[in-house]
Each structure stands twice: as structure tokens, then as C-alpha cells.
Amino acid sequence: ERPAAAAVVAAAGAHLRGGRGRLTDPVLLHHLLWTAVDVCAELGLPLQLHTGFGDPDLTLHRADPSLLTDFVRATEPSAVPLVLLHGYPYHRQAAWLAQAFPTVYTDLGLTASYAGPRVAAVLGEMLELAPFGKLLFSTDAYGLPELYLVGTCQFRYGLDAVLAGWQADGACSAADAERVARLVAADNARRLYAL
Template structure:
């Protein structure tokens, strides 16, 4: 691991994790734990432990369970089970050193911690991010006429964001339609026409017109909008989630809300371009960092920081399900960014004072500036 003033500053910094999820509160057997280690599946004969993220867990997380580095997977799982879910979660969340969490509460195929429960476990603060597709699908489930859908969705979204502790909204348009959408705001007539077939058939919101309506509703709400881009599970069609496909929409919405491009890999350079040319676009490489692990975090961060303004990079873990990802994400971010910045200081390409400012901005202050926690909660 690194050493020096940049490393020490990041090591001591209480991070602001601007996008994450809860953790599972019950014990996880081997198959359940392995399924949460991957965006793919726990395939027969191909263990997620035999992947970059699995190796990183055994290397960097095993010591927090009182195991040697690189402990075998079965020993790791047995020790985790002996400690119990609460103690394992507590150890990893404490090690992450996060001071504030922004928690996406919209994906809960199993019981996860609430923002308040996560905060208590980590001795931190927590805020909520509202997933707008969930709001739309709840409106549809309640029963609504096609001609009333647009206004009912807007009213429901406004109620959702007025809840105490809500600081942002999120869309998973990447999963539902991709970003090759008509950028214009749809008319009321278009929304009504598209709502009819969807409301009749039910299911997930995946109509391009209604997704456009959702994105424009996000603009009207006025809160920061988080957008999944790039890497995700098998629902993603990767060629449709390049964030530069949003360019025309970003032109139309310029000067309105902050747009936060999440994850980004393998499009971190495209995301960096958007952050460099649009005032209110920001990027992170959350999710990516724990999957590539500390060994490759510096390389990913170097690519996103080739042209990204330093006030535009935020930290997130995108941890979901297992608390190991909070620890790994934070560790990879601290080690990767400190190594990158220290290298530039040593080469006299960056002053030490600038490097320390950039480290603090990316780890915490940029998120505080975008979300304005004290003004919204």
C-alpha cells in the first residue's frame, strides 16, 4: 500500500458515498454469498471467488474476519457464518471509513438495511435516493387511466422527493431502453398514447416515450439525477448505455439539474468528456472499483481523470448486498487515487497542495457541493 501525505489524507478522510444500496441483514450461505459477488451468476464450475473481485475479497476482506490474507473461499465463508451477518457487516462498514451514504432504496429483491439502519451500523449519516421507475410502476399498480398517468406520476414523484432525507432521484433507463432516445420532452398526447398499452399489459416501465417522460419529470423535480451507465448485469445491452448517447438530451437540459453518471466502465473516458463539456455533469466509477479491485483502481481512475475537471469526480461504492463491497470500494478508491496523485506530485506535474485538494474534493467535498445536504434535509 502507498505512503505519503496524499495517502494519509485520503486514509483519514470520512468519505461521502454518493450512491450505494443496503446490505443483507440475514446470514448468507455459500451460494447466496457467491451470487452477490457477481453481476453474472454463480455458474457450475466457475466460482465468483475465482475472479478479480473474488480474489480481492479474499485478499483485502479476509483479515477483517481474523483470517490470513488470501484465505481459501470455504474458510472465508465459514468464518463469516460463525461471526454472523451483523458482526461481519459492522466490521466492513467500520473499515470503509464512510461518513455519509446516499442510499438507492429502489432495488430490494431481498431484505436490505434501510438508510437509517445502514447509518447506525456504520456510525455515519445516510440520505435517500428515490428510484423513479419504482414510483411510475407503483402509480400503474394503483390503477390509472392513460390520460391521467402523466400527471399522476408527476404528483407521486413530487410526494416521494418531499420525504425527509431525500436528496436525489435515480433512473435505470439504461436497463429499460438504453440511451438512444429522442431527446425532446414528449407531449401529453404522446404520453397518453404510450401509457395505454403499458398500463394494459403491466410489468416494468420500458416504453421509450414513458422513459423520456420520466427523465424530463426528473428535470422538473429539480433534484440531482443519478443515471446508471455502463457496466451492469445481463439486462444491460452495453452498446446502448454509452453515456454520450445522452448528448442531445444534455444540450436540451443544460443549466437545469446536476446529472451524475454512475459506474461508467468501460465508458469512463466518454463520461469524462461529458463532464468536461457540460457544466452540470458529474462522474464516478463506483461499482467498477470493487470489481477491478485495488490492483487496477489506479488505472481506471487515471482514465476518468484524463480530462475530467477535478470538481466533477465523486466517490461511490455502489455496494449492494454484502458489506465487503463498502470496504473494497473505499479501499480501492483511496489507494488508487492516492497512488495516482502522488505519482503526479513526484513527477512535478502537480503540487502537493493541489493533490491534497483534489483528494478531498473527490472523496467528500464534491458530493457535498452537488447534494447540499444541509440545505435539503
Template structure:
């Protein structure tokens, strides 16, 4: 059942969302292969004779994004790609970001910054507001690129992070990718950091040392900003069972800054429990909404089983094809309208409560937690 009438639907349709975790839209013209790659978390080819767009997200793009390009829903992929090429990257991006109805993007800038729009560019496209979320591991790797000696690394990182955090609204860690969430929650000692920095700076490469990753987390905590964690679903660079947010429980107990659990699928119920159990834990199901497509309503409903409504935020986690920015908003609006509206229709909720919760999740909670 799709609930599409009444005050809830009207409010949700017009709500200017705050996307509390998002990346920039692609700057390059995407050919068929690049477009397909942008709609999957897998670096491998699709099964023989198929496409990565033979998926929930692929079908959702053809259903909900085609009309924005003045094409019929479910148009075939060649016609869709031809229309994208005809309009050009700038116009396609403008259409989708505008159609999303997202009023503020909190842009995480630590991944592929040379291939996607930055916060200021995103704001220029839609005439909306943006702010930056800084990825801790990227800052550390930029510091390491300057080749400091091990004894100077901690101070150099602290200085660089302080400068970036000065204008940021949040920090982000991908420790789930680099090690896993099953990390010692204790703050490492200066001697441990010194030795770990020596090992890493000598070996080179991306940062995966668990001691230094812990050091980054605790350095981030000092700034008092919301601290985002990738949780659950992602590309095969991670090991999924080590991305269960319950593994973060000892760290959650040790800190007081807002802990923002991102994506969370298939651990969204666990994340919802943590948000209910701890006063400073929040969650979204951003990436999961896009990748579950027609089943996204079920994911949102499961999240709202136990999560306090003041602890759930909207996110698209879009990166690359701007279809994902629009699709994240479309699927969220449909899911919220259907799930909450169904509870109203059943007599379990009042219409006023449904409207209030939709506004909280769509914008109010992020505005409060990030002090926007």
C-alpha cells in the first residue's frame, strides 16, 4: 500500500531535507561503463549476460530518475544513457540535485575529491547550503605524504585536523574498512603512537594500523564534533561481520560526542538498539535505501521498530552519478509516507505525530545534532 494523500504526504513532499552524509556528484561525463560502476559497490564485472543495473538500485533509477530527464518510467538503459549524453553532465547534475529537494548537504570530502563536486560546487548547483564533514584517515594520509619523522606525526596530524575541523560540522572514520569496528577502545599511549607511526611511515601505503586508527578517533573526539562511522554494507574492501555496530559498544561507552552510525544494513536493527540504549548514538540507513530500492520501505520500517525517533537522520550517501542524490530523497519520501501513513491509517499513530516524526528525521534531528 502506498499512502499518497493527506497532510503527511503534503509535508513530506515539500520538506527541505538535510542530507547529513553525502559525497559530491561526479564531475566527468559518465559513459555506460562508468555509469554502471557508479551504481554498484562491487569492483568486479556483473554475471555473464547481465548488468550491475539488473538490481534494485538499477531498476529504481530507471523508474524514478527517468522522468527527471523527460523520459518515461522504466525506459531501457540505452535510451536513458543517450538522453544523459544529450543533456550533458552539468544539466543532468542540476536537474537531479534540484529535484531531490535536499536543502542542505553535509558533504564528506575525503573520497575521490578530484572526481566529484566539493561542498561549494554542490551549493552553487542548487543554490542551497552545504557544509563539510572531514574524513580522519584522509587527513592523516595527507600529513604522511609530507614525510614527517615518526616523532612529529602526532603533532602534525593534530595541527592539520584542527585547521580542517575549524570550519567542519562533523568528522568521519572509515575504520570499518581499514581494520574493522572490533578495535581496542582505549586511547593509545604516546609511545604506542610513536612506534606505530614509525612502522607506517616506513612501510608507506594507506593507513591500516589499528593503533593509529584509534589515535585518529581519539584526536577527533577532542574536537567535540559529531563523529560518523561507516557501518555494515559497503564494497568488498571490508569484512562485513567486522562492521557490526555492536562491536563499537566499548568505544561508545568511553566517549560523549555524538556517534553517528551510517548506512547500517544489514545491522540496522542493531544500530537502532544502540541509538535507544545510549544518549549520544544516532543512525541512518542512507546507502541501504538506494540499494534496496523497492524494498527500502521495509528497511525504514525495521529501523523504526526500536530506534527513538529523535535519533534517526536522513542520508543519501550518494557519490558520483547524481541520480543517487535524487533517488535517496525519492525513496526516503516514499518510505516515510507509506510507513508512517500506514500506522496512521491503522489508528496506531495520529496524523500530527506522523508529521512531526517525518520532519524530525528529514531535517530537524540533523539540524540539532550538527548545530546547523
């Protein structure tokens, strides 16, 4: 829920008096999330939410995207697309949210750079649930510049392995595989971000 203005002012004062560090006050977090929803609605842009692993100062089980379910439901009337970034190791939960809610999208950013040869399995698990039109590729643009190349190569390797397996099993044609690859690799992002 949107917090009352007085509660936001009180929480901000307490946070500023308390010093620096990760913002954890639920009133401030709710205020910032709803402010972001309002700005994204005005600008016609999606709201990106970092989920899963990444920063070393997070508590991983609190980064499970399924914990955002009530927020997703509350923001549905705004029609603002929510993009769940990373997700891993909760990528299946992110994929489920993308399947269950019309405004939710997910990406595999950052994961491909670190998953190594398991990237195909992770991508396959996401594609089990996430609609093909709601999964986006990214490298996360984080860390060493070499990781952008590694993430891109890993993603291509993983997606090719998944789609080749589907074709070998007769689950899709070469044309279907090409269409899914285009959607996930570029077309979904182009559509969502109006590029």
C-alpha cells in the first residue's frame, strides 16, 4: 500500500539520523516503489526490479521474486510493466510471475555470465513457464567488461542448446526455434522499451 505522507517524512528523518547503509525501512521502500510506478506510468516505461542474487550485502532469501506477488497485484491497475531482473536462483518463481500476471516480464541478466555450462538448464527452466514473449536477454552491464562478452556467448550457447533439444524432440520446428530466439534475444526488449 502507499504509505501516508506523514509516515514517509517520519521514516525518512529516522533513516537520515541513523546514518548510511542499505535502505530497509518498509515505509520508505513502499514509498519509493509507488513513486517509481507513478513515474513509469507517466513516461510509459517499465519498472525494473532487481531480484535474486547480485549484491553481496543482500539476504538472498529476501530477494525471491515471488515475495513481490502482492505488489504485482496492487500495481496491475496502473498497467506499468514490471521487469524482474536476474531472478537466479529463483528464476522459476520469476518465470511463474511472468506467466501468471500480464504486466510481469523477466530477464536472465547476470546469471548467464556465472552459470557456466548450466546456462542451458537455467534457460530451459525459465522457458518452461515464462511466455516466450515475456523473457528478455541481458548481460546486466555489471562487473568486468569481459563478462558482457561471456554473458552474451553463454546466452547464445544456452538458448541454442535448449532450442536444438526441442527441435530434436519434435517439440518445435526450425522456424519456431528461430522465432523464439528472436523474441528472447531482441524483439521482446524492443517492444517493451519501445526501441
